Amino acid sequence: MAPVAIALVLALLPVPAGLSHAAWWFFALFAGTVTALVLEPVPAAAAGLFSVSLAAALRLVDPSAAGSARWALSGFGNTTVWLIFSAFVLALGYEKSGFGRRLALLMVRAIGRRPLGLGYAIALSDLVLAPLTPSNTARSAGTLFPVIRQIPAQCAPASPEARRRLGAYLAWTAFAVTCVTSSMFLTALAPNLLAAETVRATAGVRLEWTSWWWGFWPVGLALIAATPLASYAIFRPGGGGEGAGASAWAAAQLREMGGISRREATVAALAVLALAGWVAGRDLLDATTVALLVVGLMVLTRAVRWEDVLGHAAAWNVLVWFATLVALADGLARVGFVAWVASNATAPLAGLPPLTAALLLLALFFAVHYLFASITAHVAAVLPVVLATAAALPGIDAGRFAALLCYSLGLMGVISPYATGPAPVYYASGFLSRREFWGLGFAFGCAFLLALLALASVTL
Numbered sequence: 160m161a162p163v164a165i166a167l168v169l170a171l172l173p174v175p176a177g178l179s180h181a182a183w184w185f186f187a188l189f190a191g192t193v194t195a196l197v198l199e200p201v202p203a204a205a206a207g208l209f210s211v212s213l214a215a216a217l218r219l220v221d222p223s224a225a226g227s228a229r230w231a232l233s234g235f236g237n238t239t240v241w242l243i244f245s246a247f248v249l250a251l252g253y254e255k256s257g258f259g260r261r262l263a264l265l266m267v268r269a270i271g272r273r274p275l276g277l278g279y280a281i282a283l284s285d286l287v288l289a290p291l292t293p294s295n296t297a298r299s300a301g302t303l304f305p306v307i308r309q310i311p312a313q314c315a316p317a318s319p320e321a322r323r324r325l326g327a328y329l330a331w332t333a334f335a336v337t338c339v340t341s342s343m344f345l346t347a348l349a350p351n352l353l354a355a356e357t358v359r360a361t362a363g364v365r366l367e368w369t370s371w372w373w374g375f376w377p378v379g380l381a382l383i384a385a386t387p388l389a390s391y392a393i394f395r396p397g398g399g400g401e402g403a404g405a406s407a408w409a410a411a412q413l414r415e416m417g418g419i420s421r422r423e424a425t426v427a428a429l430a431v432l433a434l435a436g437w438v439a440g441r442d443l444l445d446a447t448t449v450a451l452l453v454v455g456l457m458v459l460t461r462a463v464r465w466e467d468v469l470g471h472a473a474a475w476n477v478l479v480w481f482a483t484l485v486a487l488a489d490g491l492a493r494v495g496f497v498a499w500v501a502s503n504a505t506a507p508l509a510g511l512p513p514l515t516a517a518l519l520l521l522a523l524f525f526a527v528h529y530l531f532a533s534i535t536a537h538v539a540a541v542l543p544v545v546l547a548t549a550a551a552l553p554g555i556d557a558g559r560f561a562a563l564l565c566y567s568l569g570l571m572g573v574i575s576p577y578a579t580g581p582a583p584v585y586y587a588s589g590f591l592s593r594r595e596f597w598g599l600g601f602a603f604g605c606a607f608l609l610a611l612l613a614l615a616s617v618t619l
Contacts, residue, residue, distance in 0.1 A: 161194055161198055161200075162191040162192070162194040162195040162198065162200065162206070163191060165187075165190055165191050165194050166187045166188055166190060166191025166192075166194075167187075167191075169183075169186065169187035169190055169191075170183070170184050170187035170188075175499075177499050177502075178495065178496065178499055179494070179495070181218075181219045181220075181494060182219075182494035182495050182496050182499070183496075184217070184219055185214060185219040185220065185490055185491070185494050185496065186491070186494075186496050188210055188213060188214055188219070189210070189487055189490070189491060189540075191210070192206055192207065192210040192487060193536050193539060193540045196533055196535065196536035196539070197531060197532050197533060197536050202476070203480050203533075203535070204476050204477075204479040204480040204483070207479070207480055207482075207483030207484055207487065208479060208483050210483065210487060211231045211234075211483045211486050211487060212231060214227075214231070214487075214490060215227040215228055215230065215231035219490070219494065220490045220493050220494060230486060230489070230490065230493075231486060232486075233485070233486050233489065234481070234482030234483055234484070234485035234486035234489075235478075235482045237356060237482065237485050238445060238446075238447040239352050239353070239355060239356040239447070239481075239485070240356075240478060240481045240482045240485060241447050241450075241451065241478075242346075242352055242446055242447040242450050243293060243349050243352045243353075243477055243478070243481055244474050244475075244477065244478045245447065245450030245451050245453070245454050246291065246292075246293040246346050246349075246352075246450060247293060247294065247349075247471065247473060247474035247477060248454045248457070248463065248468055248471060248474055249291050249292075249429075249430065249433060249450065249453060249454065249457070250291060250292040250293065250294060250297055250298070251463055251467060251468070251471055251474070252426040252429070252430075252457055252462050252463050253288065253291070253292065253302065253426065253430075254297070254301070254302065255422075255462075255463055255467060256420065256422040256423045256425075256426045256462060257416065257420070257422075257423060258423045258426050258427060259288055259292075259298075259302040259303075260302060260305075260306065260416075261413070261416060261419070261423065262284050262287060262288065263280075263281070263284040263302065263303055263306045264306065264409045264412050264413050264416075265409075265413065266280035266281070266283050266284045267280045267281075267306070267310070267405055267406060267408075267409035268406050268409040268410045268413060270283075271310075271405050271406045271409060272406045274325055274328060274391065274396040274397055275387065275388070275391050277310065277325075277329060277405055278328065278329065278332040278386075278387030278388075278390060278391060279387050281303060281307060281329060281332055281333045281336065281387075282332065282333075282336040282383055282386065282387055284303055285298060285299060285303060285333065285336050285337050285340050286336075286340050286343075286383060288302065288303075289337075289340035289341070289343060289344050289347040290344045290346055290347060290434055291346060291430050291433060291434070292346075292347065293346050293347065293348060293349045293351075293352065294348075294349060294473070294580065295337045295338075295340075295341045295347070295348055295569070295572070295579060295580055295581055296579075296580030296581050296584075297473075298337060298340075298347075299333055299334065299337035299581045299584075300580065300581040300584040300585070303333055303337075304330075304333065304581075304584055304585070304588070307326075307329045307330060307333055308326070308588065309408070310325070310326075310329060310405045310408070311323070311325045311326040311329070311590075313404045313405055313407075313408035321396070321397055323590065324394050324395065324396045324397065325394075325396040325397065326588070326589075326590035327394050327396075327590040327591050327595065328390050328391060328393075328394035328396040329396075329590075330585050330588050330590040330591055331390050331393075331394070331585070331590075331591060331595075331599060332386060332387045332390045333585070334573070334581055334582065334585040335386045335390065335573055335599075335603050336383060336386050336387070337569075337572075337581055338569050338570055338571075338572040338573040338579065338607070339379055339382045339383050339386065339569065339570065339607070340379070340383070340569070341568070341569025341570075341572060341579070342375060342379065342566050342567070342568060342569030342570050343372070343375055343376065343379040343383075343569070344368070344371065344372060345366065345367075345368045345371040345372070346368065346437070347569065348534070348568060348569050349477060349481070349535070350534040350535045350537075350538045350568050351371075351565060351568055351569070352481075353481055353484060353485070353535060353538050353539070354538045354542055354564070354565045354568060355371075355565065356485055357485075357488055357538060357539075357542050357543055357546070358542075358546065358561040358562075358564075358565065360485075360488065360489055360492060361488075361492060361497065361542075361543050361546045361547060361550075362546050362547075362550055362557045362558070362561050363557075364557060364558040364561050364562075366561070366562060366565060367446075368437040368438065368446060369437075369438055370562075371562070371565070374562050374566070374618070375566050375614075377614070378566075378610050378611065378613075378614050381610070382607065382610060386603075389603075389606075393599070422461075422462055425457075425460050425462040426457070426462050429453050429456055429457055429460075429462065432453060432456075433449060433450060433453040436449030436452075436453070437449055454468075480535070481535075484535065484539050487539065488539055488543055491543060492543065497543045497544060497547045498547060500544050500547065500548070501544065501547030501548045501550065501551045502551060505548055505551045505552055508520075508548070508552060509552070512554075513552065513553065513554030513555050513619075514615075514616065514619055516549075516552055516555065517549065517552075517555050517560055517563075517615060517619050518612055518615055518616070520545055520548065520549055520560075521560075521563055521564065521567065521611065521612065521615055522608060522612065523545075524541060524542075524545050524564055524567060525567050525570070525571050525604075525608050525611070526608075527541060528571040528572075528574060528575075528578055529574060529575060529578075531578070532577040532578070534568050534569075534571070534572060534578075534579055537568075537571075538568065542564060545564060546560075546561055546564065549561075555619070556619060559618050559619055560615075560619065563611065563614065563615050563618070563619075566611060566614070567608075567611055570604075570607040570608070570611060571604070571607075573600055573603045573604050573607060574600045574601065574603075574604035575597070575600050576596055576597070576600070578600075
């Protein structure tokens with residue numbers, strides 16, 4: 160009842176000066192939808208589809224019936240939405256072929272003879288998988304965690320406490336690193352793509368795959384390099400004995416898997432082709448076109464069966480979910496609500512230096528994620544307002560500030576056990592206590608935010 164109650168209460172309040180009745184009612188509907196995305200009384204895609212349909216039926220965005228229908232379906236014609244869908248299908252190839260598991264085992268065998276090496280093996284595996292896996296849940300919790308959870312039991316003889324420390328070290332390293340890699344690539348996290356589309360629609364700034372990577376890599380690589388070392392210093396999982404057993408176990412698992420199959424080789428080649436198209440071919444082909452071509456090649460080469468694509472519920476679910484969210488976010492801008500909020504929010508920041516105001520907005524955007532159990536909901540509810548507020552302040556470069564906001568999306572997932580998809584999996588793994596998870600989430604969240612603010616100070 161909470162989403163319905165919030166929508167009704169807001170709709171019945173007096174309309175603020177400067178807004179039309181339709182704009183205020185649309186915001187009430189939007190607020191109820193975001194509440195549904197957080198609490199999930201129904202699937203998120205169903206909530207979005209109903210909200211878009213209701214807004215169209217009430218003609219809150221467009222006064223004509225035909226115009227309302229076109230607006231409601233506009234998200235399904237958005238190229239970013241189809242890029243997200245295609246990237247989920249590409250990630251399916253990792254899973255179906257076994258390529259992702261083989262990669263993790265190869266890393267553990269190669270550099271996992273010591274606990275610190277194990278941490279870097281997990282970090283490098285995530286880094287390699289990230290560009291073509293737009294779900295950190297699938298990448299970290301689905302592909303890497305099944306390998307991680309078996310490592311402590313395979314180690315050389317040690318006490319239960321030593322195995323727990325090693326498990327805690329690997330679990331936290333994997334979780335913290337996947338939050339960094341989620342910010343590192345445009346296609347490493349589905350909300351990144353939604354945010355890029357929101358930035359284009361709200362601020363008129365286009366974030367490309369290469370510009371995203373180029374803007375974040377100095378901070379991203381530094382955090383990836385530091386995270387296993389910092390986790391090692393915290394958990395002190397021991398010396399070389401604990402890692403030797405893991406390396407031998409990984410070698411045995413690889414022997415059991417056999418040589419690289421044709422399917423794995425095809426998936427790897429198509430992954431390289433997709434990355435090459437995104438990086439080198441951006442002036443010739445749109446990123447979505449590249450992704451759709453690679454999906455077609457995956458089906459034609461039987462790396463993934465068409466039946467697998469049809470049965471990939473997560474991909475079709477995210478298609479409907481993000482298409483409706485794109486339409487709803489566009490509706491907020493079209494009815495004038497975002498511009499109205501921005502004009503009222505700039506007053507407290509008007510007297511501050513532009514850099515100070517930008518840093519405060521960035522820190523607020525990061526910290527408010529404690530109120531959200533979904534990065535997607537955070538993007539839909541908060542990003543347009545913060546973008547519009549910054550755009551209304553003189554002296555702030557809208558393009559660079561928008562990029563910094565987007566870079567924060569993966570990083571903020573580290574702060575709580577519900578902040579991002581893999582968090583509940585690692586929280587419930589048994590390796591980390593409740594106190595450790597919350598404390599480390601706060602500490603690493605502060606460190607990640609400071610790194611982002613340092614980048615902002617240099618680039619703005």
